[in-house]
Amino acid sequence: MPSELIFITGFVVFIFIMMAIDLGLFGKSDKPVSLKQAAIMSGVWVSLALVFYGLIFKYGHLLHHVETFAALKDINEKHFHHLHLNPDDLAGGLQLYRKNLALEFITGYVVEYALSVDNIFVMVLIFTAFAVQPRYYHKVLLWGIIGAVVMRFLFIFLGATLIAQFHWVLYLFGAFLVYTGVMMFINRNQEDEIDPENHRVVKFASKYFAVHPKFEGGKFFIRVNGKRLITPLFLVLMIIEVTDLVFAVDSIPAIFSITKDPYIVFFSNIFAIMGLRSMFFLLVNIIEKFHYLKTGLAVLLAFIGLKMLAGDYAEKIGLTTGMALLIILGILVVSIGASLIFPKKKAV
Template sequence: MSHEILFIIGFVIFIGLMMAIDLGLFGKANKPVSLKQAGIMSAVWVALAMGFYVLILNFGHELHDVHTLRRLHEINQKHFHKLAIDNHNLITSLQLYRKTLGLEFLTGYVVEYALSVDNIFVMVLIFTAFGVASKNYHTVLLWGIIGAIVMRFLFIFLGAALIDRFHWILYVFGAFLVYTGITMFINRNKEEKIDPENHPVVKFASRFFSVHPHFVGNKFFTKIDGKKMITPLFLVLLIIETTDLIFAVDSIPAIFSITKDPYIVFFSNIFAILGLRSMFFLLVNIIEKFHYLKVGLAALLAFIGLKMLASHYAEQIGLTTATSLYVILGILAISIVASLIFPKKKLT
């Protein structure tokens, strides 16, 4: 069994255990998640991501079984790391490789975590539009995240296969991200609305399933006179899954601008997704205060897209992975601070 498969198996087992702990904290007595619980789990997820970063710094070469200079050259070329390998010193070269992997993971994690904030804006709209009780948020988000993990796995490794075969597709990804960033900036003040009755997912599901008109606790299905029906909560879950699919079209190409190693893309992506649920409960009541985040995310997407378009010259003009991380953190910090210094004016 290859080292990559062993890493994936171990990671999936880890995900299962942590989600069980997460569910144990959030799912007690079917009550709304408190700010304290959300804060604790948010801190735990971030700490675990940082722990994984340290693991990569020390054992990252084990991921692709890199123990020789020949293997290191092979992986360096395959994943476009552009490492300055010392052909006379394996230990130094492996340290450089692990440091590069760690930096790519950390940068990808920050990008995905930041883009997840946009998911939260939309999730709040969805829950509000459908009148979902706050005590049922955690159930929908739990299953939503499980579905998102499966979809991201498929998207990421499909994307890696496309890049490996058609390297020019990176320029398509880059142009798309620039376009998305510009569009997000133009529409930053546009009021988003969700019509529960006319939503495309609701119409589609109604064609194939019998829909119960009322919520039934935290259940996705119910039986009425022996007939199985889906509840409005299941419709909400379908909409959230569809929304995540749309967001994945932005976020996955964005991380491929940082690293071409699909395993690092997967690990950074999944850590950010796993922290999304606790971050939602942490920000749900204050998300509107960060009104400049849309501008920040638009700038972030445009920056990443431009970096992809200029990938051949990025290193020459100083756009290393480390520099990109500083720029990304700077964009996010400025948008958050600006939101606090210049609060949104209330309409009278």
Template sequence: MANEWLFFFGFLAFIVLMLAIDLGLFNKKDHEVSFKEAAIMSGIWVAFALAFYVILRLWGDKLHDITNFAELQEITREHLHQIKLIPNDFAASLEIYKKNLALEYITGYVIEYALSVDNIFVMVLIFSSFGVPAKFYHRVLVWGIIGAVIMRFLFIFLGASLISRFEWILYLFGIFLIYTGISMFINRNKEEAIDPENHKIVRFASKYFAVHPTFVGHSFFYKENGKKFITPLLLVLLVIEFTDLIFAVDSIPAIFAVTKDPYLVFFSNIFAILGLRSMFFLLVNIIHKFHYLKIGLSFLLLFIGIKMLAHHWLAAIGFTTAHSLYIIVGILAVSIIASLLFPKKAD
């Protein structure tokens, strides 16, 4: 248990440090993030995620402080890992476990990172609808990520607690993901729009707080003649947080289709979220080129939902986490390549 807490809080300490750096300890000036800067930061975040894969591959047993075969069996049973342990060979079984643990993590990371792209479509729409200056995007997104980390922490461990008590919840998740996938496919060409004045979050905030009519630099709050206001930039942040809450309802159940270990769900989710800011700046001007991506994401959700409903049958025929990863990467690759090979015709 001591190692488990050390592993987890060490991860949290790393996240806090990186968010502090990202928030501007070394770069406090508001500026429009360039494509080059976004590409470098995206590469760094992906490198961190891959480095964590290596850590789990080499020392994954430390996550739950496994010291003997009985404990390994219990953890495997509790988290429904689809692996076969070797009786009377603890060392070999532990290697199988660590390999699978790392694979579940990286598969969850790919799922969350892919679904985050759909989130970027909406973020671009939010910023443009509210007329946010590009130099303030970074500040809003970093604070948005901090809120997302806190919400995901609560959602993931609550979800894991419910699944451990009521395994049938997985079937509800599966049905929901299939429904979401079908809805995304049907509405793939629907033009999305945001009305800043009539958005439910804006109406709610305006009802209880005085809202300043214009942006005041990068401030979220403003005081004038003794009266306190919230600024439109805070409204944008609240709308983005609300949007992430909606996306979390899809993405978190999707990762539970790969692993039932709440720590792995959390790790993969958070690394993908931390890379979301830099990915936003990387894709903001070219995301419209990937017009088949929504179709790919809809099929991704359908596959994950079906996998949740049929997980016992799939396990019986030898379907592993590696097979899931191959299918997920294949779906994403086909949708991206198709978008580039068959560009959308201009209206």
């Protein structure tokens, strides 16, 4: 069996095992997830991402079965790594390739994890608007994340195919990210609202499905007089799936600015998504304290978009992946620090 297939199969199996463990921890009963449980699982997912970083650093060449200089040169050009390789030093070239691949993974992971925080803002609004009881949050988020994994997989490999066929797509991605960042900055102080009755997903579901008028515990479906109906809890799940689809339009191009390797984009994306549920329970009660975070995310998106638009010139002026990671971390630290130092004034 090729090492590439072993690598990917092992990753998928690992994700399924961790989802089962996560479900076992959070899904034993319809009790709200405690801060301690959320902190433990958040720490576990971050630790696992760091372990995976180490695996790529040591065995990353196996991801694409790179064992010869010809294969190394080909993958370097195919995924735009821009590595300076010496044909007489295969071992050194492989070490450089693995190091770069690991750096791309951890940078993409940080970007996706940061952008996921904005997703949490919206999730809190959705649960509040629909008056979902906290004890059912974990069930909705679990199925929401399962759906997100499938959608991200399709989006990522579609994006990689487009980039491979039409390199100019990268500039469209870059322009879109700059536009998104600018609009997020302009609208940073607007109060987001969700109208349950007039939401587009609710209208769509009401038109094409039979909807039960009230919650039935943690059930997504209920049978009444022999007819199967969807419950408001399933409507909430549908809205969260659509919301993630919208966020994916921003986050996936953002990671393609860091790496063009679809596997690395997928790995970093999935690790961030899998940690999103525990991070939600960790931040749900304090998310409003980070009021400058949206400003930071707006700057982050604009920066990533500009880096993508710069293309090869970004490397020439010293904007390497490592430097980009430091800048991204700096943006996040400043926005979080500013939120804590200058707390939001309470309305009188």
